[in-house]
Amino acid sequence: SQKIEQNSEALNIQEGKTATLTCNYTNYSPAYLQWYRQDPGRGPVFLLLIRENEKEKRKERLKVTFDTTLKQSLFHITASQPADSATYLCALLNTGGFKTIFGAGTRLFVKA
Amino acid sequence: GAGVSQSPSNKVTEKGKDVELRCDPISGHTALYWYRQSLGQGLEFLIYFQGNSAPDKSGLPSDRFSAERTGGSVSTLTIQRTQQEDSAVYLCASSLRQGTSGSSYEQYFGPGTRLTVT
Numbered sequence: 001s002q003k004i005e006q007n008s009e010a011l012n013i014q015e016g017k018t019a020t021l022t023c024n025y026t027n028y029s030p031a032y033l034q035w036y037r038q039d040p041g042r043g044p045v046f047l048l049l050i051r052e053n054e055k056e057k058r059k060e061r062l063k064v065t066f067d068t069t070l071k072q073s074l075f076h077i078t079a080s081q082p083a084d085s086a087t088y089l090c091a092l093l094n095t096g097g098f099k100t101i102f103g104a105g106t107r108l109f110v111k112a
Numbered sequence: 113g114a115g116v117s118q119s120p121s122n123k124v125t126e127k128g129k130d131v132e133l134r135c136d137p138i139s140g141h142t143a144l145y146w147y148r149q150s151l152g153q154g155l156e157f158l159i160y161f162q163g164n165s166a167p168d169k170s171g172l173p174s175d176r177f178s179a180e181r182t183g184g185s186v187s188t189l190t191i192q193r194t195q196q197e198d199s200a201v202y203l204c205a206s207s208l209r210q211g212t213s214g215s216s217y218e219q220y221f222g223p224g225t226r227l228t229v230t
Contacts, residue, residue, distance in 0.1 A: 043203050043221025099168055104154035
């Protein structure tokens with residue numbers, strides 16, 4: 001069955017460092033991969049989308065890579081800030097962009 | 113502009129009762145999704161509506177769950193004969209879903225309805 005794995009353990013980093021979160025998937029060939037941010041008690045907020053034929057996408061301090069051979073995406077936050085502390089969710093979409101499968105998310109704590 | 117709204121924000125119900133959860137998507141968004149999120153878990157896909165097409169119900173966990181979308185806008189998720197394992201946050205999202213621009217696949221989420229079955 002389709003499976004998405006994100007680090008279940010929280011990631012603790014120091015302010016100013018680069019945070020790197022991992023998303024691995026199996027039994028799936030997504031056309032698109034998205035990253036969302038979720039704060040406690042709130043719905044997820046869209047951050048970035050990357051297509052299967054793209055290797056890398058950047059937006060301000062965010063960078064996403066997508067390796068369809070390894071079936072892995074890496075999500076980087078450079079110059080991290082305490083305000084970046086949240087849970088980050090990886091999501092896969094099929095060709096039609098319809099049904100979306102979400103990972104369980106990785107909790108990030110940025111310490112001042 | 114207004115985002116996705118959901119009501120009620122919290123619902124406590126007794127086991128065996130029926131509940132209805134409402135979602136008002138962003139105006140003009142053709143796609144609407146329902147998800148369920150249990151404590152500390154990821155989002156579990158429930159159902160997807162796209163325009164006038166038949167909905168994708170493949171994520172509904174049992175026949176006690178149903179959803180409808182009237183007039184291509186407001187959606188209602190109904191859970192019949194609620195069970196304690198139905199307790200979770202139910203999230204609704206909408207997206208533009210027009211064209212092939214990546215932005216059309218962005219999902220905008222509501223704040224969710226926290227359902228507690230006692």
